[in-house]
Amino acid sequence: MSLPSGYSIRELKASDHTNGILDVLSGLTTVGTVTANAFESIFKQWSTLKLSNGSNVYNPLVIVDSNGKVVATGMVFIEEKLIHSGGLVGHIEDIAVDSSQQGKSLGKFLIKELSLIAKRSGAYKVILDCSESNVKFYEKCGYKEAGVEMQIRYD
Amino acid sequence: MSLPSGYSIRELKASDHTNGILDVLSGLTTVGTVTANAFESIFKQWSTLKLSNGSNVYNPLVIVDSNGKVVATGMVFIEEKLIHSGGLVGHIEDIAVDSSQQGKSLGKFLIKELSLIAKRSGAYKVILDCSESNVKFYEKCGYKEAGVEMQIRYD
Numbered sequence: 001m002s003l004p005s006g007y008s009i010r011e012l013k014a015s016d017h018t019n020g021i022l023d024v025l026s027g028l029t030t031v032g033t034v035t036a037n038a039f040e041s042i043f044k045q046w047s048t049l050k051l052s053n054g055s056n057v058y059n060p061l062v063i064v065d066s067n068g069k070v071v072a073t074g075m076v077f078i079e080e081k082l083i084h085s086g087g088l089v090g091h092i093e094d095i096a097v098d099s100s101q102q103g104k105s106l107g108k109f110l111i112k113e114l115s116l117i118a119k120r121s122g123a124y125k126v127i128l129d130c131s132e133s134n135v136k137f138y139e140k141c142g143y144k145e146a147g148v149e150m151q152i153r154y155d
Numbered sequence: 156m157s158l159p160s161g162y163s164i165r166e167l168k169a170s171d172h173t174n175g176i177l178d179v180l181s182g183l184t185t186v187g188t189v190t191a192n193a194f195e196s197i198f199k200q201w202s203t204l205k206l207s208n209g210s211n212v213y214n215p216l217v218i219v220d221s222n223g224k225v226v227a228t229g230m231v232f233i234e235e236k237l238i239h240s241g242g243l244v245g246h247i248e249d250i251a252v253d254s255s256q257q258g259k260s261l262g263k264f265l266i267k268e269l270s271l272i273a274k275r276s277g278a279y280k281v282i283l284d285c286s287e288s289n290v291k292f293y294e295k296c297g298y299k300e301a302g303v304e305m306q307i308r309y310d
Contacts, residue, residue, distance in 0.1 A: 029238050038240075039237070049204050082249070086196075115307055145304070147303075
């Protein structure tokens, strides 16, 4: 499994604010206003949070095309628990692929890399929540149904 | 809605290692070995992690009986996102009530308090994953089905 020629995957950078990531995320959900300052502040906050073992809590990735433009993004953050002998759990969040980039398996590549980051951090499992219509996609990525997501919204 | 006479709810303390919390959690899942040192180290780690707005990332609660023994516990940790204008999401995890304490609505009280912590932190939603058999309980707590939990396990 590989990326199309000229595409590459890397960690998110503070300078990616103007690189198309917000456009890509807006295909997923409401992005709202995220100024360059707010972007940098969130990025900085993410970067400072560490686990007991020194690994990063937040691990945001982007796939960029040959022009350096963000065409896909995803996050895995790591939770530190008491259970499972002080175990770690990866949470995959906010997976988005630009609508013009379908059919290139960018989402699958991203999920594989995010899962690996969690595994290397020492997580005993990685979880994510998705809609019923995306279950088949995540099964192709090696995921299995594990439960029901419940929510209360305050917005 | 209130706790039984003599019961109270409070934040987890580092000294709760010997207070019954691990027994309560062992009713939920594998706890494994968590020494007093490991417990303190995880507790300390949780306490140091802050959001951009200064709130705690990890918010572990316990309900104690009139002898100060832990009879229920639960956690909400807060994720900081780019989407929703740099929005916050509460994740409720590791809800456990001692099996001898059923029928006192301790779980419902705990969920209400954890959800409130997330709301007060500024979260636009709180989510949790549960088994199909617990959906009705969480609906009584005000939660609605929102999606499917998927997982890969490495243990």
